[in-house]
Amino acid sequence: MATLKYSRQRESIKEFLMTRKDHPTADVVYENMKKIYPNISLGTVYRNLSLLSEIGEIQKLSNFGSADHFDGCVEPHCHFMCTTCGDVLDLETEGMDDLIEKAGRNFSGKITACDIRFFGTCPKCMNK
The missing domain is CATH 1.10.10.10 (Winged helix-like DNA-binding domain superfamily/Winged helix DNA-binding domain)
Known part of the structure; x- marks a missing residue:
């Protein structure tokens, strides 16, 4: 390149x-x-x-x-989207590698990454 x-x-x-x-x-x-x-x-x-x-x-x-x-x-982490205001935020998570390993136990291919998204109401909207 x-x-x-x-x-x-x-x-x-x-x-x-x-x-x-x-x-x-x-x-x-x-x-x-x-x-x-x-x-x-x-x-x-x-x-x-x-x-x-x-x-x-x-x-x-x-x-x-x-x-x-x-x-x-660009480090592996989860995201959260507020279904009320539409904001997209980082979720600090641990154990992403463990999750990939667990998911791969019953899968004959190779999992190299995951993209986890959570949805709900953010603190800002909860306090309105």
Whole structure:
């Protein structure tokens, strides 16, 4: 694979995601990048999010019932989606490797990863 040319905008998008725990959509990333790069286009943000996801620098979270969300943490962890407000949050979990091992006991293939999603009401909505 060819070496990827450095991009300040792409690096800024990655850094922005690394500071977040709320898994923003591309539109939220775009609105925040416009503050730094007033001339950045939504297409540039989408292309960079797609590229960062493809090369494993960020996670793209799809199928949460709405727009894709993006996560700067690529370490194995679970996610929670609030069915009231739609926020997607990290769940700090232990034992992901144990879960993969247990799931593989009755499976003749090889499990290399898992993606666990929980749904319910977040603390913010519970306190309303």
